[in-house]
Amino acid sequence: MSEAFRDRIDITLTVNGEPVEARVASGQHLTDFLRLELGLTGAHASCEHGVCGACTVEVDGAPIRGCLMLAPQADGAEVWTVEGLTDTAAIQDLQEAFVAKNALQCGFCTPGMLVAAKDLLSRGGIPSRQEIREHMSGNYCRCTGYEAIVDAVETVAQARAGRGAA
Amino acid sequence: MTIEFGNPDRPNSYIGKTVPRPNAGRLVQGRGRYVDDIVLPRMVHVAFVRSPFAHARITGIDAGEAKSVKGVLRVFTGKDIAEVCTPWVAVLAHLKGLKSPPEYPIAVDRACWVGEPVAAVVATSRAAAEDGSALIDVDYDPLPVVTDMMSALDADTPVLHEDMGDNLAFRRLHEAGDVEAAFKSAHKVVSTRFRTARHTGVTLEPRSILADWNPAEGQLTAYHATQAPHMIQTVLAEHLGVPEGRVRVICGDVGGSYGIKVHVYPDEVATAAIAKIMARPVKFVADRLESFTTDIHARDHEIEARIAVEEDGSITAMDVDDWTAIGAYSVYPRTSAIEGNQVVNLCGGPYDFKNYRAQTTVVFQNKTPTCQYRAVGHPIAVAITEGLVDQAAAELGMDPVEIRRRNMFRDDAYPVTSPANMRFEALSHHASMNKLMDLMDYDGLRAEQAELRKSGIHRGIGIASFIELTNPSPFMYGIGGARISAQDGCTVRMDPDGSLVALSGVTEQGQGTEAMLSQIVAEGVGVSPDKVRVITGDTQVTPYGGGTWASRGAGIGGEAALQSARALRESILTVAAAMLQTEQSRLDIRDGQVVDTATGESRMPLEEIGRIVYFRGDTLPKGLPRELVQTRHFITSDYPFAFTNGVQASYLEVDIETGVVKLLKHWCVEDCGRIINPQLVDEQIRGGIVQGVGGALFEEIHYDGDGQLLNGSMADYLVPMAAEMPDMVVGHVETPTKESLLGAKGAGEAGTAGAPAAVMNAINDALRPRGAQITEMPFTPERILRALGVLKD
Known part of the structure; x- marks a missing residue:
């Protein structure tokens, strides 16, 4: 790591609705910042090169790979992790559907999956199964084979659209 | 004591129902709470310096610069760790002739694969430990490398471990009946060369351990992502010289295992050794490159196989010559001979025939060690068997379902002993096949396939029957001397x-x-x-x-x-x-x-x-x-292993212009004995199928001739994603084992066992009218275009 990465930078941001001020190493990525500095261990470090999606969190309303964003880049941002989305019940129906459909096994990919699914569902309407599959393809799961995840997202989309039951 | 399992209205009837998972x-x-989520007081982090050479003598390690990095506390070499931790030798007495040299947690004077640990840097943060490891200066003297499997035993190939004499780790030949006579008198003989690619498990949670030695209590506590806590307890105790009762292994949430986390890894043992030396908690979590270079690999097999059939489709003989290269060491303590051994045990599994010969040859090479991964050996044995059966059916002009029906053990024939000497208590191949035919509307699909073929659309239907070995008795490991409880x-x-x-x-x-x-x-x-x-x-x-x-x-x-x-x-x-x-x-x-x-x-x-x-x-x-x-x-006592059975089907389309395979649907009917939770069983099958499909279509670890791993990232090693996977239909037949009151046989690996063969047979079914056949996994667009003769260079 070059010396530049060691420089420490002051940042101010909102995480899960709470104000956060911190002095971070300029080379620390957002996932490590959330996990190591704030104790928010819901987002997971897995591939750390932006492929698997296990670290997906919401930054300014969009799903973001926490491993591809440096903590200093989050200065001024509004960040939501699975912990905050749980506390505010923003994805409660999605979480219940994941449990009901057994759309998780080991659970390591799940927080990222939920953020990705939230993004798709926020667009409204009822996406087709293939659209759900395409949208969720940035998030790897090695346990489920994906079908139950597609089922869960589809169920919530239908329920939110007022057709079918959650 | 009985439970009326047949009566769904019995009191407390929770066995057989879908109930929510408490976690x-x-x-x-x-x-x-995965291992990496745990933070202990005074905890430090270890990062490993790993060999960039596939084979090299370590002639010097200079840690001077690394130690000057802020936060770096200690640097350990192989010699330092060897002072507190004994090496291990991964052999089992019942796998006769299996040999492997002593392996150290950190290489002492020689590194044998790219990724083998050669030094450890301990620091107050993982980032500082990584900074430090980048500054460790290791002098290497490169040695000749062994990378090719099939020439590993040739006279002019260097011997990887001099003390072993040659590169042969293990060989087993099993022979039943008169194989040569059966082939001589056969109506038709079909021979094929198969290849299954080197895979790895890609658990999303990397391997993780947090080891804490408390000298005041004389106790080692390891928070460990493992599938076998008691086995790890025994191993850490033995090699670190701590009484077994003073080692506690705690396994909380584990982010995926699939067999990857059931082995003893040098870096994890080194972490425990460092905790013992430093008397404080030490955490090691592999990064993704470390996962690719040091998690066990599996399935690297090349096979020549043939089958003899009569005019009516009866199988009279099978002959299998299986080769596998296991990397530089047999993996402790389960050993790396089991996968080849399973291929010998499982080929031809569903079928009633007499003459069977199978040999597995297990060789060393300068690559990451291979060992047991989900459905150990099954995907290979099922691909060989079902690939040959389909080709025989094609030669005879017989429907692939029909040839299977003519050869599968009758459902009322049990107990039986297979030509591989496997004892089956009770299986349901015919009932499973019948159910599959109904679920998939086989005749309807065949009609659709024929119709679409007229318009140049190449769809294929692939069937794969299988058996799956479960519930091992001490005959799996215990009798060989491993302290692994059955x-x-x-x-x-x-x-x-x-x-x-x-x-x-x-x-x-x-x-x-x-x-x-x-x-x-x-x-x-x-x-x-x-x-x-x-x-x-x-x-x-x-x-x-x-x-x-x-x-x-x-x-x-x-x-x-x-x-x-x-x-x-x-x-x-x-x-x-x-x-x-x-x-x-x-x-x-x-x-x-x-x-x-x-x-x-x-x-x-x-x-x-x-x-x-x-x-x-x-x-x-x-x-x-x-x-x-x-x-x-x-503990089971009537049979060395339980066996489950099932049959899978794949329906897919091959684009003969691009070689791209599109999976349309997948079916699996399986018999895991008593079903305890239908939803969980179905999800095991689905997840297993997709892991098998990964092997069939995408997953392959590539090495170059120098033993350099070429695709050590998730961007380069492809695993199935949601968009490429089909919906899957799962059906069941229930034949409970009589060994237990519960009657459950296990369902974790059936999906993975049969899926690659089903996909392979479906692709070949699609390609057959074009005269092409493909048996080398994964079935990439390039390989399919080569099989079609479109690509020639």
Whole structure:
């Protein structure tokens, strides 16, 4: 790591609705910042090169790979992790559907999956199964084979659209 | 003692029903506790310097610059660690001739694969430890490398481990009947060369351990992402010179295993050794490149195989020559000879024939060690068998389903012994095939396929029957000298409020072990599953057991849970009978209440028994047994292994212009014995299928001729993504094993066992009119275009 990465930078941001001020190493990525500095261990470090999606969190309303964003880049941002989305019940129906459909096994990919699914569902309407599959393809799961995840997202989309039951 | 499993309306009928997983709610809220989530006081981090050479002598290590990095505390070489940790040799006595040299946690004077640890840097943060490791200056003297499997035993190939004499790790030949005579007199002989690619598991949670040595207590505690806590306890104790009773392995949430986390890894043992030296908690979590270069690999096989058939399709003989290269060392303690051994044991599995020869040749090479990964050996054996059967059917002009029906063991033929000497208690190949035909509308699909072919659309239907080995007895590892328990235990306890705690030796990696145990205990005692708290994965707390592998959780751990629950039920009723002054046989427990068996009338809630036993024992007759904790263990004894069976089908389309395969649908009918939780079983099958499909279409670790791993990232090593996977239809036939009251055989690997063969046969079914055939996995667009003759260079 070059010396530049060691420089420490002051940042101010909102995480899960709470104000956060911190002095971070300029080379620390957002996932490590959330996990190591704030104790928010819901987002997971897995591939750390932006492929698997296990670290997906919401930054300014969009799903973001926490491993591809440096903590200093989050200065001024509004960040939501699975912990905050749980506390505010923003994805409660999605979480219940994941449990009901057994759309998780080991659970390591799940927080990222939920953020990705939230993004798709926020667009409204009822996406087709293939659209759900395409949208969720940035998030790897090695346990489920994906079908139950597609089922869960589809169920919530239908329920939110007022057709079918959650 | 019987349970009317056939009656879904029986009291407490939780076995056989979909009930929620107790741990799922926690995981969807991000409240899981994986090893990397644990932070201990004074904890430090270790990063490893790894060999950039496939084979090199280590002539010097200069840590001077690394030690100057802020936060770096210590640097350890192989020699430093060897002073507190003995090396291991991964052989098993019953795998005759298996050899492997001593392996150290950190290479001492020679590195044998790219990624082998050569030094460790300990620092106050992982980032500082990584900074430090980048500055360690290691002098290497490169040595000749062995990378090619098929020439590993040639006279002019260098010998990787001089002390071993040659590069042969293990060879086993099995022969039954008169194979040569059968081939000579056969109506048709079909020969094919198969290849399965080197895979790895790609658990999303990388391998992780947090080891803490407390010298004041003389105890080592390891928080470890593992499938076999007691096995790890034994290994750490033995090699670190700590009494076994002073090693505690705690296995909390584990982010995927699939067999990857059932082995002993040098860097993890080194982490424990460093904790012992430094007397403080040390954490190691592999990064993704380390995962690719040091998690076990598997399935690297090349096979020449042939099958002899009569005019009516009867199989008369099979002959299999299997080769596999296992990397630089046999992996401890399960060894790397098991996969090849399984290929010998499992080829031809579903079929009734007499003449069988199979040989596996297991060689060393300068690559990452291979070992057991989900469905060990099965995907290979099933691909060989089902590939040959399909080709024979094509040669005979026979339908692939028909040739299977003519050869599968009859459903009423059991018990039988296969030509590989595997003993089958009871399987259901024909019933499973019949169910599959109905589920998929086989005839309708064939008609659709023929119709589309007229318009140049190449669709294929692939069938793969399979057997799956589960519930191993000590014949798998114990008889070979490995301290890996085939037995498992469960303790069930009733607390004063009438709730239950079940402690089990099998572990949870997401498959739903804890849900399965909770519903068995609930039914066994007579409460609802939400009254049962399940605790797994703590060697100081749970009964000693083997853990979770070889699909043994339900079959072995589940039976121990049922037996202990039933024993607790008896204990509770003994107390209840005394309190109610009635005969025990007149009482039952239903939904947390002691009831009159005949009328179902409630006599007393379990809380009342708890209150009396724990707080007013004075009111019970003196000497009345009041043991509200019961433990039972279970081990299979009639058969060395249970076997499950099933059949899969793949329906897909091959684009003959681009070579791209589009999966349209996948079916699996399987017989895992008693189904405890239908949803969890189906999800095991689905997840397993997709892992198998990964091997068929995408997954392949590439090395160059110098032993450099070329695709050590998730961007380069492809695994299935949601968009490419089909919906899957899962059906069941239930043939419970009679070895246990529960009758469960296991369901964790069936999907992976059969899926690659089904996909292969479907692709070849699609390509057959073009005269092309492909048997080298993964079936990439390039390989398909080569098979079609489109690509020639």
